[in-house]
Amino acid sequence: xxxxxxxxxxxxxxxxxxxxxxxxxxxxxxxxxxxxxxxxxxxxxxxxxxxxxxxxxxxxxxxxxxxxxxxxxxxxxxxxxxxxxxxxxxxxxxxxxxxxxxxxxxxxx
Amino acid sequence: xxxxxxxxxxxxxxxxxxxxxxxxxxxxxxxxxxxxxxxxxxxxxxxxxxxxxxxxxxxxxxxxxxxxxxxxxxxxxxxxxxxxxxxxxxxxxxxxxxxxxxxxxxxxxxxxxxxxxxxxxxxxxxxxxxxxxxxxxxxxxxxxxxxxxxxxxxxxxxxxxxxxxxxxxxxxxxxxxxxxxxxxxxxxxxxxxxxxxxxxxxxxxxxxxxxxxxxxxxxxxxxxxxxxxxxxxxxxxxxxxxxxxxxxxxxxxxxxxxxxxxxxxxxxxxxxxxxxxxxxxxxxxxxxxxxxxxxxxxxxxxxxxxxxxxxxxxxxxxxxxxxxxxxxxxxxxxxxxxxxxxxxxxxxxxxxxxxxxxxxxxxxxxxxxxxxxxxxxxxxxxxxxxxxxxxxxxxxxxxxxxxxxxxxxxxxxxxxxxxxxxxxxxxxxxxxxxxxxxxxxxxxxxxxxxxxxxxxxxxxxxxxxxxxxxxxxxxxxxxxxxxxxxxxxxxxxxxxxxxxxxxxxxxxxxxxxxxxxxxxxxxxxxxxxxxxxxx
Numbered sequence: 139x140x141x142x143x144x145x146x147x148x149x150x151x152x153x154x155x156x157x158x159x160x161x162x163x164x165x166x167x168x169x170x171x172x173x174x175x176x177x178x179x180x181x182x183x184x185x186x187x188x189x190x191x192x193x194x195x196x197x198x199x200x201x202x203x204x205x206x207x208x209x210x211x212x213x214x215x216x217x218x219x220x221x222x223x224x225x226x227x228x229x230x231x232x233x234x235x236x237x238x239x240x241x242x243x244x245x246x247x
Numbered sequence: 248x249x250x251x252x253x254x255x256x257x258x259x260x261x262x263x264x265x266x267x268x269x270x271x272x273x274x275x276x277x278x279x280x281x282x283x284x285x286x287x288x289x290x291x292x293x294x295x296x297x298x299x300x301x302x303x304x305x306x307x308x309x310x311x312x313x314x315x316x317x318x319x320x321x322x323x324x325x326x327x328x329x330x331x332x333x334x335x336x337x338x339x340x341x342x343x344x345x346x347x348x349x350x351x352x353x354x355x356x357x358x359x360x361x362x363x364x365x366x367x368x369x370x371x372x373x374x375x376x377x378x379x380x381x382x383x384x385x386x387x388x389x390x391x392x393x394x395x396x397x398x399x400x401x402x403x404x405x406x407x408x409x410x411x412x413x414x415x416x417x418x419x420x421x422x423x424x425x426x427x428x429x430x431x432x433x434x435x436x437x438x439x440x441x442x443x444x445x446x447x448x449x450x451x452x453x454x455x456x457x458x459x460x461x462x463x464x465x466x467x468x469x470x471x472x473x474x475x476x477x478x479x480x481x482x483x484x485x486x487x488x489x490x491x492x493x494x495x496x497x498x499x500x501x502x503x504x505x506x507x508x509x510x511x512x513x514x515x516x517x518x519x520x521x522x523x524x525x526x527x528x529x530x531x532x533x534x535x536x537x538x539x540x541x542x543x544x545x546x547x548x549x550x551x552x553x554x555x556x557x558x559x560x561x562x563x564x565x566x567x568x569x570x571x572x573x574x575x576x577x578x579x580x581x582x583x584x585x586x587x588x589x590x591x592x593x594x595x596x597x598x599x600x601x602x603x604x605x606x607x608x609x610x611x612x613x614x615x616x617x618x619x620x621x622x623x624x625x626x627x628x629x630x631x632x633x634x635x636x637x638x639x640x641x642x643x644x645x646x647x648x649x650x651x652x653x654x655x656x657x658x659x660x661x662x663x664x665x666x667x668x669x670x671x672x673x674x675x676x677x678x679x680x681x682x683x684x685x686x687x688x689x690x691x692x693x694x695x696x697x698x699x700x701x702x703x704x705x706x707x708x709x710x711x712x713x714x715x716x717x718x719x720x721x722x723x724x725x726x727x728x729x730x731x732x733x734x735x736x737x738x739x740x741x742x743x744x745x746x747x748x749x750x751x752x753x754x755x756x757x758x759x760x761x762x763x764x765x766x767x768x769x770x771x772x773x774x775x776x777x778x779x780x781x782x
Contacts, residue, residue, distance in 0.1 A: 231333050
């Protein structure tokens with residue numbers, strides 16, 4: 139089985155599609171075309187797409203587009219989506235205001 | 248830092264069930280939920296549940312939710328609402344936002360029951376206001392009393408799409424079409440039949456190609472798809488709608504488990520990223536469990552059992568329950584869970600096509616393609632046992648043609664006229680030797696609204712049909728309306744000759760209509776003249 143992380147593999151040229159203007163990540167307003175182009179720029183994982191485009195880094199933290207982005211990568215790389223790792227999960231799990239995150243309750247110690 | 252024996256994340260059916268079992272074993276239990284109200288999806292479930300008595304079948308979801316909350320309070324479970332878990336760290340430390348502050352908690356066991364989130368599909372215009380998830384529609388209607396729109400198109404024919412379509416009509420919306428890219432209806436046939444007889448057309452092998460409108464949805468275009476699910480040019484159909492509902496599956500919200508370091512797998516049959524768990528929901532981290540949809544998409548009935556199992560396992564892990572007691576109690580729950588995992592719609596049968604029922608009867612293709620039983624298919628199911636002798640008088644007609652885990656009809660008939668047997672997925676059989684009193688308990692007990700009482704000898708040339716009716720306003724005796732066929736086609740005038748509601752019917756009204764005798768086996772729904780049923 140070919141490694142998804144093999145960056146020397148040739149995934150062919152970026153060919154524009156009629157629906158490239160569709161928004162995939164609603165929170166950060168990233169389109170299908172931008173994500174597909176990013177894959178052809180060498181971003182082969184969900185995490186790389188996140189860092190490159192901010193897709194999945196908005197208010198919903200990829201709850202809506204995570205699967206969609208994964209499917210787009212899988213299609214461009216010609217692999218099945220379950221072979222791709224989802225984005226890293228880290229705290230805070232939900233969007234939180236900094237003033238709240240910095241306001242630690244210490245009374246229970 | 249506050250300590251508990253068990254911390255549960257998520258106050259839905261799985262989380263509450265887990266908390267109750269653990270607390271009853273003597274554990275101190277805290278449940279965190281980010282929502283304002285507990286209960287997860289249960290309080291949106293206004294329909295009667297399937298299953299058998301032990302699964303609380305024929306009880307509406309919100310009532311099960313009320314029972315769980317009362318049990319949790321009795322057991323001493325502390326439920327924290329508006330409490331968002333931000334992270335789970337080493338040694339079961341949990342960071343929670345409560346109000347405007349962050350609080351640290353620590354537990355010796357953790358059960359994650361965070362449920363699932365709705366999937367989305369993309370098409371031209373999918374980000375327009377008016378394109379909503381079916382769950383969102385359910386939240387608006389059933390929690391907040393707001394109609395999502397006037398005219399709705401539903402994408403997705405799984406149980407969620409079917410159940411929410413019916414609820415939309417109950418709320419007074421018009422459902423213009425039910426669309427699914429798959430070639431057959433994904434959910435229970437009885438759910439499909441409920442909306443088909445209200446006149447909702449089914450478009451299988453179709454998908455949405457465009458949401459129309461500039462500021463919000465004003466219409467939708469659907470197209471037929473080929474075998475590769477690609478839209479076929481030239482097959483477009485247009486509907487004027489203000490709302491497009493998407494019911495295209497759920498994904499487990501398993502991020503907390505991943506963050507905690509559990510071994511995860513990507514299993515499309517369980518809905519996506521799920522933790523590796525043993526039979527009691529224990530993950531690769533000892534003392535950390537997952538229960539309900541977060542460990543694989545199913546439904547609330549199995550989530551409650553899984554919750555109970557993980558609660559007991561957590562209690563045994565900490566020594567609050569002896570190994571022997573644990574094994575005994577888990578054995579019963581395993582049997583209950585296993586019975587829900589049987590039949591055509593079992594999780595293990597996902598994607599399989601059945602051509603015959605367990606009884607060897609060819610399944611109804613029209614039910615799978617159009618959402619209703621056509622007359623030819625009906626013959627195979629209805630004329631099995633009860634029509635051989637020329638019986639006269641009122642008798643039940645059960646239009647339940649798929650092997651699904653459900654049997655309340657069996658207990659409903661006090662005379663024992665209806666038999667499902669030990670295997671709860673078996674199709675109900677009618678014992679024609681026992682005469683029917685027409686009490687209607689079977690109609691009200693059927694969560695699928697698939698039982699009718701028919702009397703071909705009601706009056707010369709006329710038959711009476713008693714059917715389940717869950718719309719408001721309730722029809723009045725003497726009222727005249729239209730009889731509808733299984734496909735929702737008008738058959739002619741129908742007169743309401745009886746309207747019954749009783750506490751034991753649990754809000755299902757039994758409406759008896761008088762129709763020409765030749766419509767005895769075709770008329771299956773009633774439409775008031777005022778068009779108040781939403782269609």
